[in-house]
Amino acid sequence: MGQAFTRMDFAVNTKNSSALKLEVAIHTLFWLFIFSAVNVDWMADWFDPSLRPATPPPLSVLVFPFVFYAHSLWAIPRFLNKTKWKIYLLALLLIFVVPELLRSGFLMLAGKGPGFWEEISSKDSFILGRPNVLWMALIFSFAYRFSKDWFIRKHQIELLGNRLSELSVQKSTDLQPLNEKEAGKLQDRLQEVMNQIQPYLNIDLSLSDLALAVHTTDKKLSTLLNQNMHTNFYDYINSYRTAAFKKGLAEGKLEQLSILGLARQCGFKSKSSFYRAFNKETGMSPSQYIES
Numbered sequence: 045m046g047q048a049f050t051r052m053d054f055a056v057n058t059k060n061s062s063a064l065k066l067e068v069a070i071h072t073l074f075w076l077f078i079f080s081a082v083n084v085d086w087m088a089d090w091f092d093p094s095l096r097p098a099t100p101p102p103l104s105v106l107v108f109p110f111v112f113y114a115h116s117l118w119a120i121p122r123f124l125n126k127t128k129w130k131i132y133l134l135a136l137l138l139i140f141v142v143p144e145l146l147r148s149g150f151l152m153l154a155g156k157g158p159g160f161w162e163e164i165s166s167k168d169s170f171i172l173g174r175p176n177v178l179w180m181a182l183i184f185s186f187a188y189r190f191s192k193d194w195f196i197r198k199h200q201i202e203l204l205g206n207r208l209s210e211l212s213v214q215k216s217t218d219l220q221p222l223n224e225k226e227a228g229k230l231q232d233r234l235q236e237v238m239n240q241i242q243p244y245l246n247i248d249l250s251l252s253d254l255a256l257a258v259h260t261t262d263k264k265l266s267t268l269l270n271q272n273m274h275t276n277f278y279d280y281i282n283s284y285r286t287a288a289f290k291k292g293l294a295e296g297k298l299e300q301l302s303i304l305g306l307a308r309q310c311g312f313k314s315k316s317s318f319y320r321a322f323n324k325e326t327g328m329s330p331s332q333y334i335e336s
Contacts, residue, residue, distance in 0.1 A: 075109060091156050091168070101168045104177040107143055111178055114139045116185035125193070140178045144170040221271035222264065230268050233258050244284040247313040251277045282321035285311040289322070293334065303330050 083099050090102050119139060123132035147170065148163040164171065170178045222230065237257050243249050254277070255265040269275055275283075288310040292298075297306050304315050307330075312318035322330050 079105070091151060100177075101173070103147070104168070104170060104173065107170060108177050108181050111139055111143070111181040112185045112188075115182065116189040120185070120189045121193075140182065141171070144178070220267070222267055227268055227272040230258070230260060230264065231273065233260075234265070234268070238284055242284075242288075244281045245288070245309075245311045247308065247311055249281060249311070254281075279321075279324070281311070282317075283325055285318075286322050286325040289318075289330075290333075298334075303334075 082105055084102050084105050085099050086102055088099070088102070115136075119132060119135040122128075123135055144164060147168075148160050151163050152160045158166070163169065167173050221227065234254075237243065237254075241257060243254055243257055246253070251266060252262050255262045258265060266277065269277055269280055273280070285307075289307055289312075292301075292306050292310065297309075301309065304318070307315070307318040312321070319329060322328075322333070326333055328336070
């Protein structure tokens with residue numbers, strides 16, 4: 045069991061490393077595009093709006109990514125996601141208000157602005173200016189962070205399922221097969237339940253649910269599947285779901301349903317689990333199977 049988790053952890057760490065490199069590359073290309081495409085005169089006076097009436101202030105464009113990443117990679121995951129409300133509000137002030145106070149204060153001390161409060165409400169203000177850099181950064185950082193967290197949670201759920209499947213296979217080696225007579229009777233009852241009741245159509249079906257339907261224990265059903273039938277619960281159930289999907293194709297159900305819609309009707313909970321199980325069962329993707 046320890047070796048199984050070691051292999052899984054190595055695969056996960058490798059996958060996470062590749063995903064991180066891909067994300068960094070995408071972010072780099074995105075910001076290169078933004079800084080090259082945005083209508084900014086980088087050589088104009090940075091503190092005199094009259095010299096650039098049709099372009100945003102260069103300083104605001106430079107501050108935008110700093111505010112975006114400070115909020116999405118630091119404040120939200122460290123404080124908001126952990127419901128540390130007071131600290132999160134202080135972080136918001138630090139990220140979104142302090143930069144403008146520093147900018148207006150610097151201009152006031154340098155004698156380049158009309159006054160501290162007038163500068164805060166000016167066109168170049170991070171908070172009240174046009175375009176409103178900090179508000180855009182706030183909205184975009186929320187959208188980015190929550191989208192990323194959704195994908196992370198989805199990946200963790202799939203990873204947990206893979207680990208449980210791997211653990212189930214490893215544990216099965218410690219169990220003794222059922223005797224031939226008991227295994228035969230139990231397998232007949234199992235196939236009868238699968239064909240008549242079709243419990244595999246339930247997307248939340250568990251080993252305990254199936255054992256209850258077959259009138260046996262979780263341990264005996266697991267032993268039957270792993271030791272006597274040389275499979276595991278997930279592969280066994282998914283083989284029936286895959287067969288149901290292929291039957292639905294033959295009946296022309298794709299005329300009313302999408303591929304994913306039919307897969308869910310056959311018991312698959314997610315697109316990724318469906319594609320993985322279908323490929324394992326048939327050696328091809330659903331699209332390739334349909335075209336063949």
